[in-house]
Amino acid sequence: MTRKRRRLIVLLACGLGLGSAAALTLSAFSDTLELFVPPSRIATDAPHGGRAFRLGGLVEAGSVERVSVAGQPAARFRVTDGGATVSVEYVGILPDLFREGQGVVTLGSLRPDGVFKAQEVLAKHDENYMPKDVADALKKSGNWHPETGAAPPAAALWNDPQTKITKAGS
Amino acid sequence: MSASQAFPVPSRNLHRFANPGRFLRLSGRLLPWLATIGIALSAVGLGWGLTLSPADWQQGDAVRIMYVHVPAAWLASFGYANLAAASIAALVWRHPLADLAAAEISPVGAGFTAICLATGSLWGKPMWGAWWVWDARMTSVLVLFFLYLGHIALVRAFDDPQRGARAGAILALVGVVNLPIIKFSVEWWNTLHQGASITLTGAPTMAPAMLWPLLLVAIGAMFGFAALVVARTRAAVMERRIRGLLLARAQEGEAA
Amino acid sequence: MTHLPFIVASYAITLVVVGWFTVDAWARMGRARRRLAALDRRPQR
Structure with a gap:
């Protein structure tokens, strides 16, 4: 075995070890790498006690209701992932891409009545x-x-x- | 004394292109072609993207940012793959030009990664409603940027350039683990960043009138990237020779 | 054209970064070539 071949094999072995270590780490931390929680996984994955998290899903068709709160634009709509649906309330300007059927990622917290109070709404393209x-x-x-x-x-x-x-x- | 005479020609096959004199000759002939094709394709593609290509039904004209963002993103990853290949050639085969090439790839790769991050941010603000979000795609590309910066700093941090190159090559290879993470981040986890429109396996989900200018810019940018790396590596080869000559003169002076 | 400031900024950043790299590589090659030529011309002992 030449020295070049030995160096190549050592490098491949290191790569294999590093690759599997990275794969294990990523799959262990997979939950924290998710940006948002879809409506049907709120019960299991969302933090409890009114703490903030990101909710993500599609804006349900026919659910958008634009209102005005104290002179500020506001909106009520429902976010769905096909399995479950959550009502969202938001005061502020919605992004340009916001529409029915669009994916949205919204930061906020669940009120005791089950309505999601959003502080930020981002549109997903x-x-x-x-x-x-x-x-x-x-x-x-x-x-x-x-x-x-x-x-x-x-x-x-x-x-x-x-x-x-x-x-x-x- | 010409450049080609100054270096002994190695007999080994693999090191045939390692001869610096031969590299300077070959790359000197190649460089004008790489640069011309790169500039021409990019200019036509960007002009097409800015003016003739249609606006998107949702994004409006902001879709035109894609024509710089996506090629920059592809090159950020492609450049890193090249950095890794050069690092393997340096570590395993001790290829004498690979160290020089690796040190010249990382600044160019960092430049394209910076373009990718900046233009992505400029698209994200009007479209998503945020300059930046810590989702898996954006975070992994930011990590790529820091890997490039780390490589730039590391190869220049040692008094002995050989040791710096060795350390840089190891860092570059460890960082390769980030490339599949960038590519598949939008599939493995939920992200704000959209999935890939152009894949090797499926049909593109992009109108042909947008796809063609994008591909033109992407191919042009790849030639441009190659031209920049070749030009910088040529300069580095000549600079190494200057250092060698000066060192030899100084030693002669001491001996006299 | 909608979103014009964002489009202009994106293209400007791209052109400035790529342009800087191009000019830098060009100048560096020229500098190295001239120094090498000057060193080669000097008489060897």
Whole structure:
């Protein structure tokens, strides 16, 4: 065995050890690496006693109610992950991307009545990048309902005249 | 005396490209091509992204920040993979150019990581509503930035450059564990950062009118990155030779 | 164009950082080449 080969093997062994150590550490701390708690895991994962945490999920369709509290913009809406739903109250300006069906991550705490009192609402963008005219056409043709949080049809079909999914009324 | 005569030509196959004279000749011919292609593709891609490509239905024109953010992010990780490859070549094969190349890769990689972090922040404020959030993706990219900075500092921290290079190579290889964390952070944990739109396995979830300029900038930036690293490594090879010559003169002077 | 200040700042930061690296690498190569040429020209004993 040459010295080069020995050095290579030592390096590979170190890499294997380091890799497994890192994997074990990450899986052990996996819960703390999550940014937010979805509604259906609040009972198990959220801190108790009115302490602050981040709640994350989709804004439920038809749940957004924009109000005004002491002259300030405010909103009431529900956050859902399909399994459970939590009501959220927020006083402040919502981000531009906030809409029904959008993912949101909101920092706040649960009141005793089960309503989440938000101090901060962040909008989550998904991995879909779509021009405005395509989005309008998809919505108009009934092929996509973004307010439900559903993913749009595959991007490869957007400009395909064969599928006609962006053509209205087809 | 020309540069190529100053160094003995090693006979070993693997070290064929380690001859500094040959490296200077080959890289000198390569560099104009790398730089020209890099600048041309990036300029066309950025111009396309800024003007012709459509606005996003939700993001509006802020989507144009993607054309600088995403290539910078890809290069931040790609550059680190190159740093790790150079470190392996230095540690295992004692390749004489690998140490020099590694020391020149890390500042460029740190630069692109800084661009990625800054432009991501500038996109996050209007879109998410926050400049920064400590989610797994952003935190792991910040760790990448600190790994680069640590490597820059470490390779220059020793009086003996050989020891600095050795320490830097070990740090670089330990940090490789962060690369899969960056890549998969958006799948393993829930994050504010969106998942990948462009993957090796699935179809892209991005309109073609946005995808093409993005890919142009990304390929151009990769050529630009290579050009910067090659240019810096050329300078480092010449600087090492200057130090060697000065040292030899000083010793001759003492002997006389 | 919406969000213009954010777009301008992003492109400006990118161009400044990449431009600085380019100018620095260029200048460093030129400096090294000139010093090396000067050293090579000096008579050897």
